[in-house]
Amino acid sequence: MAQIRTLLDLCRRRGFLYQSAEIYGGLRGAYDYGPLGVEMKKNILNSWWQRNVYSRDDVVGIDTSILTPHPVLKASGHVDEFTDLLVDCTLTKERFRPDKAPQVTLDKNGHLPITAPDKETAQQWKKSIGEQFAPNVLVTVEGKRLLLHVDHVVEPVKGHAGKIVFKMNNEQAAFELNYHGYVEPNTNSPFLTDSRPFNLMFKTFLDPIDPIDRVIQTTMNQAGESKPTVREEVDKVLKPSTVYLRPETAQGVFVNFEQVVRTMKTKPPFGIAQVGKSFRNEIRLEHGIFRTPEFEQLELEYFVAPWEAKHFYKYWREQRYKWWLEHATHPENFRQRDHESDEMAHYATGCTDVEYLYPWGWGEVEGVAHRGNYDLTQHIKNTGANFEIVDEKPSISPDVEGEIDLIPKETPARYIPHVVESSCGLNRAMLAYLCDAFHQVEEGKGKPVRNVLKLHPRLAPIKCAVMPLTGKEEFIPLTKKVAKSLRRMGWYTVVESQKLKIGKRYYRHDEIGTPWCVTVDYQSLEDDTVTIRDRDTGLQERVHWKQVQTFIGDKLME
Numbered sequence: 001m002a003q004i005r006t007l008l009d010l011c012r013r014r015g016f017l018y019q020s021a022e023i024y025g026g027l028r029g030a031y032d033y034g035p036l037g038v039e040m041k042k043n044i045l046n047s048w049w050q051r052n053v054y055s056r057d058d059v060v061g062i063d064t065s066i067l068t069p070h071p072v073l074k075a076s077g078h079v080d081e082f083t084d085l086l087v088d089c090t091l092t093k094e095r096f097r098p099d100k101a102p103q104v105t106l107d108k109n110g111h112l113p114i115t116a117p118d119k120e121t122a123q124q125w126k127k128s129i130g131e132q133f134a135p136n137v138l139v140t141v142e143g144k145r146l147l148l149h150v151d152h153v154v155e156p157v158k159g160h161a162g163k164i165v166f167k168m169n170n171e172q173a174a175f176e177l178n179y180h181g182y183v184e185p186n187t188n189s190p191f192l193t194d195s196r197p198f199n200l201m202f203k204t205f206l207d208p209i210d211p212i213d214r215v216i217q218t219t220m221n222q223a224g225e226s227k228p229t230v231r232e233e234v235d236k237v238l239k240p241s242t243v244y245l246r247p248e249t250a251q252g253v254f255v256n257f258e259q260v261v262r263t264m265k266t267k268p269p270f271g272i273a274q275v276g277k278s279f280r281n282e283i284r285l286e287h288g289i290f291r292t293p294e295f296e297q298l299e300l301e302y303f304v305a306p307w308e309a310k311h312f313y314k315y316w317r318e319q320r321y322k323w324w325l326e327h328a329t330h331p332e333n334f335r336q337r338d339h340e341s342d343e344m345a346h347y348a349t350g351c352t353d354v355e356y357l358y359p360w361g362w363g364e365v366e367g368v369a370h371r372g373n374y375d376l377t378q379h380i381k382n383t384g385a386n387f388e389i390v391d392e393k394p395s396i397s398p399d400v401e402g403e404i405d406l407i408p409k410e411t412p413a414r415y416i417p418h419v420v421e422s423s424c425g426l427n428r429a430m431l432a433y434l435c436d437a438f439h440q441v442e443e444g445k446g447k448p449v450r451n452v453l454k455l456h457p458r459l460a461p462i463k464c465a466v467m468p469l470t471g472k473e474e475f476i477p478l479t480k481k482v483a484k485s486l487r488r489m490g491w492y493t494v495v496e497s498q499k500l501k502i503g504k505r506y507y508r509h510d511e512i513g514t515p516w517c518v519t520v521d522y523q524s525l526e527d528d529t530v531t532i533r534d535r536d537t538g539l540q541e542r543v544h545w546k547q548v549q550t551f552i553g554d555k556l557m558e
């Protein structure tokens with residue numbers, strides 16, 4: 001964990017990441033990307049787009065609105081299902097005793113007996129205890145409102161009481177501490193009060209007049225006549241103008257499905273790629289840019305015939321994992337993990353996460369999901385849209401697995417396409433690759449440890465730093481000429497003409513991951529050659545200045 005602190009300090013110091021609105025004290029969970037951060041993010045995006053769109057002939061791009069109307073997300077299930085569990089309660093010192101384990105009698109199986117008021121509640125508790133993300137608890141401790149995150153639930157084992165481990169996050173005090181507490185045995189529920197679903201979507205209104213003012217007006221007009229309840233009025237008036245900041249980019253693709261098919265004259269198997277911001281009112285904001293309310297997604301919705309869905313689910317799991325490994329310095333720190341059936345989102349029939357071993361443990365960076373035809377069917381039901389594919393010559397992949405029954409007996413084949421989705425978090429990808437690239441080098445006794453970011457050259461913010469050996473004027477014309485030839489290729493190139501010693505300038509670029517430093521020296525003045533220094537080996541190669549472009553171009557293709 002010490003290393004992650006050094007890395008985050010590097011990110012702040014060298015212009016990768018800033019706390020948003022820092023001069024106003026910052027906004028929790030919001031980050032701004034500095035000059036180097038924005039380049040790295042763009043490079044990840046470009047590599048993703050290059051691989052998933054430009055290098056194929058079956059995927060097109062799209063860019064849809066972030067503001068999403070209520071009916072779309074009602075149909076997709078997000079309004080009702082996109083929730084975490086939250087518990088409101090007043091926790092007194094007497095009931096929550098970090099210092100004292102309760103005396104409980106374990107049953108004959110060695111389990112902590114908890115009496116649920118009814119069967120339904122008992123099942124809900126059981127499910128919550130089994131889930132990785134248990135409910136969060138909003139508590140009042142000594143008059144202060146605090147949000148306790150249930151970090152994990154330890155199931156009771158023989159001789160020990162079960163315990164709930166809370167993580168406490170106090171926004172005002174800006175500190176975090178772990179609370180290991182025990183629930184008093186006389187508490188009926190392991191979570192103190194009943195849990196209620198908390199929707200993760202940000203809601204706003206597309207209405208020039210504040211909808212609440214409309215409600216008040218209507219209620220006043222009707223008072224004494226129909227006496228409508230305020231709640232009913234609020235719902236009635238707010239619904240038509242309610243919009244959400246989209247919680248995923250995917251729905252924009254689904255609602256445009258017919259338009260894309262019509263305008264691009266395409267048919268399954270084909271994909272629609274979209275890159276953009278999504279928003280989730282996350283209860284638990286954690287690990288810097290790992291979990292934030294505003295984040296970017298790189299999503300590919302790949303539409304296929306039902307009998308080919310399993311085949312393409314397997315295909316895209318492999319393709320996407322390969323992409324992640326290609327940019328990794330330590331591929332052993334990436335893995336794929338299949339979801340358990342009770343872990344999947346409401347729309348998915350299969351899901352595999354790509355995970356990275358962050359300093360705090362494995363964390364999801366991308367989900368590849370078999371969404372079936374859930375979303376398209378929902379939008380058909382709600383709008384009557386025509387998403388049916390009529391295929392005169394249905395394609396059948398040679399290795400259609402276990403889906404033989406779905407192959408059409410007659411032509412033309414008619415079906416609602418199934419979707420294989422890959423959804424990558426751009427910010428999490430950046431954090432994963434920064435952690436993966438971060439190295440510390442010991443130069444020898446008495447010398448300070450220095451940082452090196454061994455980023456894949458395609459992801460490195462600056463591709464090349466061109467520098468004169470010293471501040472002498474005679475080195476400048478060739479330095480500028482080399483930089484110009486690299487900039488012409490669209491590579492972010494900087495000229496380092498500061499008065500620092502050359503070694504220090506190299507080290508400054510090692511720290512931000514610049515893969516190559518080109519130096520114009522005395523020999524350059526005689527024979528037009530320059531040196532190219534490799535970040536990871538420190539070795540230098542001498543080439544004619546006109547060859548630098550090809551040298552870097554070839555390396556970037558590797």
Ligand code: ATP
Pocket residue numbers: 248280282289290291292293294295296297364365366367423424425426427428429
């Ligand atoms: P988690 O379980 O970590 O909350 P999720 O399963 O809800 O993630 P998905 O809905 O599958 O995430 O979203 C696809 C990708 O979007 C994730 O793999 C992740 O990289 C990214 N992502 C999701 N939520 C956030 C967030 N709050 N902040 C940053 N990235 C996110």
